[in-house]
Amino acid sequence: MTTMPYPMPESEEARLQALAEYHLMDTPPEEEFDRLVALAARIFRVPIVLISLLEQDRQFFKARLGLDVCETDRTVSFCAHAIMQDDILFVADAKKDERFAANPLVTGQPYIRFYAGKPLRAPNGEKIGTFCIIDTAPRECFTKEDRKNLTALAKLAMDKMEMRRLEAAEEVNATRFANIAATSPDAIICNDEDGRVTFWNDAAERLFGYTAQEMVGQTADILIPDSWRELYEDEVRRLQTGVPMTLADRTIELSGLRKDGTVFPTEVSLSTWQESGRTSVGAIVRDITERRTHEEKLFELAMVDQLTDLPNRSAFMDLLSETLGAGQPATLLLIDLDGFKETNDSLGRSGGDLVLRQVAGRVQAVAKGAKLVARLGSDEFAVQMPGNCIGEIRALADELLQALCGTYVVARKEVELGASIGIALAPLHGEEADELMSAADLALYRAKSAGRHRYEFFQPAFRVAAVVRRIFKRELRRAFQQNEFELFYQPQVATRTKQLTGAEALLRWNHPERGLLPPSAFLEVLSEKPTAADVGEWILRQACMQAVKWRRQSPGFRMGVNLFAAQFRSGRLLTSVQNALAESGLPPEALELELVENILLRNDDRTLALLRELRRIGVGLAFDDYGTGYASLSLLKRYPVTRLKIDRSFVHDLTVDEEDAAVVKAVIYLGKSFGLDVIAEGVETEAQRVALDAAGCQEAQGYLFGRPMPASQFTAEFLAARAA
The missing domain is CATH 3.30.450.40 (GAF domain)
Structure with missing residues (x-):
């Protein structure tokens, strides 16, 4: 078989x-x-x-x-x-x-x-x-809701097919039609050319409330509401004069009138045939009240964001296309939240949803004159404003940033969020919806890359930059495959004695056409790519092997390595660190991993467990750029960091700006209070070093001691004398 x-x-x-x-x-x-x-x-x-x-x-x-x-x-x-x-x-x-x-x-x-x-x-x-x-x-x-919606759509499709089946059965012959109609769930009514009912099935009785005895021989006009009575009477006149009906052989939606006077929506399929030299009319009638309800709900699902009750992307694009198609000037503001992923991770999905509802409320409250406010998806919102008044749009953007950047309270927890806005004008920046949306998106990207918590108007040069960025992404993929990356090292020293204590490994790109590129030129793009975790592992291995060589001349030497967020998401960071230490022979205490704030703000148990395990094996954890973001004291208490790094922005004017000096002293005080070491970045003058030493900062790095340099130069300048 x-x-x-x-x-x-x-x-x-x-x-x-x-x-x-x-x-x-x-x-x-x-x-x-x-x-x-x-x-x-x-x-x-x-x-x-x-x-x-x-x-x-x-x-x-x-x-x-x-x-x-x-x-x-x-x-x-x-x-x-x-x-x-x-x-x-x-x-x-x-x-x-x-x-x-x-x-x-x-x-x-x-x-x-x-x-x-x-x-x-x-x-x-x-x-x-x-x-x-x-x-x-x-x-x-x-x-469960997905299943309900798919079931409703399947039912709608089957309803339409069933109408087709009955139409096909009707076409076979009137006798067979009558036999089928007697058991049909749909009302089936036959009329002669004078409009008098000749057949009335049980379903018609249930639908309209009249028995067959009441209807057979009577005209069907008592079933017709005023809304289309004139059309019905015209069709009857056409039958009586031998002219074909305009509605024959079609399925249309009309209203029906019940015996109790109620009007309801129906789907009617009409057909005609000749019987004994006279024209007969057959009508299949179905109550589509339930279907209309389903369709309205499904269309609402298709056009409304169920979380915020705002219009969704589809509805927004439809209205934008309609506005631009009519030649009306309009302004599009594209809003993206800064830091929402970390908020979502810390509060959980339900907490993140509550934040998004608050955001929706704030946007609606500010953009009162908008043609439409919509949630496009995730943490992205859009506002369509009439006209192109730059002054009014700037004022609106400022007000939106003021409303959205700040504190949100969910379940007694406070979280901080920011926002960035991209703005495009129609028809100046686009005459079609997709083109205008693309322009606003490019402006939004520029706002985020320029420091966030700001807005940008689209400029034509942004499109050129986007093309260059795409090329840059392809080149970055090739760079890793063809070994174009190189590590540079910046010395870290004891603030008081200027003695070498370690180095921070910094990535450089030897671009075949543009020469040596610093991290600021490519790191943001690289961090978004799937290969970021692989590049991070390569940096880790190279830095550990180099640290082993330098520890032979400087036994207490410590290597600092920056981590990509992608390494945390990869799920293999702990294994990568352990392998790098084992392959190189570097003691765990000689490795310090530098963490940026957005990693710690994830505030999830998996990240916490990973960092605790890294500390358990002896690896140091440095909190980079402390004091520049939203980081709170609770993070220092929760996460097992071992060192705070004072950002260069506070060190630059340390000796002339009282506020910067106060921040530096506060960070040093926090470090001592939590039992953490402190190192200052960006030290360029002797006066800055002296001030840091006086404030109790143990270590420093910056141009005063040495710029980032290749391993060979670092060896010659800082370790050759020790070897001798």
């Missing part, structure tokens, strides 16, 4: 017969089905949506979005598996599912990873196909 490559329902013959009754196979696309798949794509944010009908050896797509083909072989069909279930088939990751891992639609185009399909069930219980959504990335979760 040949084994089928896909599961087969026991009632396959009956299932195929049920499918045939719908007469939908190989039919051209239809707007009502296409509208449903487009709606599903918006609701679930997926690139592919299908209404699939499963025949004996193939599946045909009655409606499709994101897929070029109109059918596939049944052997590769996910829907062949979906119809075996009573409810939704959910595949989180097709590559990890033995049923689909080798499927050519998974290993090749369209590279399916996530699938969810709801069977389309005919009234007799047979499953003729599925309504399915597909993504090229896996999804671990398909919520």
Whole structure:
């Protein structure tokens, strides 16, 4: 016996017969089905949506979005598996599912990873196909609400198909139509050419409230509300004069009038035929009140952000396109929160959601004159303002920054957030929605890279910079592969004696065309790339091996290494540190890892456990640039840091600015109070060194002692004499 490559329902013959009754196979696309798949794509944010009908050896797509083909072989069909279930088939990751891992639609185009399909069930219980959504990335979760929405969409599709089935049955002949109509769940009414009812089924009685005895022989005008009575009377006149009805052979939405006087929405399909030389009219009528409710809810889901109740990206882009299409001047403000990821990590998902609701409220309160305020996704919001008045927009941007940058209270916890804003003007910066959005996005990027907590207006030069940035990203990938990175080292000394205590390893890029590039030229771009963790591991290994060599001349020598946030996210930082120490032979206490504030502000248990384990094996942890951000005393208490690094911005005017001097003294005092060492960065003058020594700062680094330099130069200047 040949084994089928896909599961087969026991009632396959009956299932195929049920499918045939719908007469939908190989039919051209239809707007009502296409509208449903487009709606599903918006609701679930997926690139592919299908209404699939499963025949004996193939599946045909009655409606499709994101897929070029109109059918596939049944052997590769996910829907062949979906119809075996009573409810939704959910595949989180097709590559990890033995049923689909080798499927050519998974290993090749369209590279399916996530699938969810709801069977389309005919009234007799047979499953003729599925309504399915597909993504090229896996999804671990398909919520109860997701299931409810997919089920509603499948029901809407099936309702439309059922209307088609009844229409097809009607076309066979009037007698068979009457037999089918008697058991139909939909109201079926037949009229003669004078508009008098000749057939009235039980469903019509339930729908309109009139019995067959009351209706047969009577005109159907008592079912027609005033809203379309004139149209109805015109159609009856056409019948009586032998002129074809304008509404025949069409499915339309009209209102119906019940016996109790209530008006309700219906879907009506009309057709005509000749019987004994006279024209007869058949109407299939369905109450679509529930469907309208479903559709309204689904459209709301597609256009409204469920967390904040603001319009979502789709709604915002639709209105923006409408505004620009009408030639109206407009201003787009794109808002992105600074530090939200760390806030979300520290408060948890539910706490982060509460913060976003507060943000939405603050934006709405400030932008009262906006045409629309929307949440585009994650921590990004948008405001569309009428006109191009630069003065008014600047004032609005300032007010938004003042409202959004500051403290948010959630469950008695205070968190600090900032915001950056990119601004673009239409039609000056774009005459189409996508073009204007791109301009605002580039302005937003410039605002964030220029220091955050600020706004920027788009400038044409930003597009050129974006192109250069893309080229830069490709070059960075090549740089790591072709060993173009090099480590420089800046000496760290005892403040009082100027004796060498260690060095900080700093990355440089030997660009084949631009020469030696400092970190400021490329580090921000590099930190965003997937290779950042790999580069960080390389730095760690190189620095540890170099430190071992220098410890032979200076036994107490300590090496400082900066970490990328990507190394924490990679999950292998502890192993990388242990391997680097083991391979080089460097004692753990001779390695100091430098942490920036955004890593500590994550404030999650996994990061805390990792840092505690690093301290347990003896590695030092330095808090870099302390005092420049939002870091609080609680972080010093919670995290096992061993050293505070005073930022160069406070050291620069230490001897002439009382406020900077006060900050430096405060950090030194904190260090002593928490039992932490303190080192100052950016020391350039002897006066600064003396002031730091007097304040009790144990170590320093800066141009006064030495600039960052290659290992060979560092050896010659600081360790050669010791070797001699």
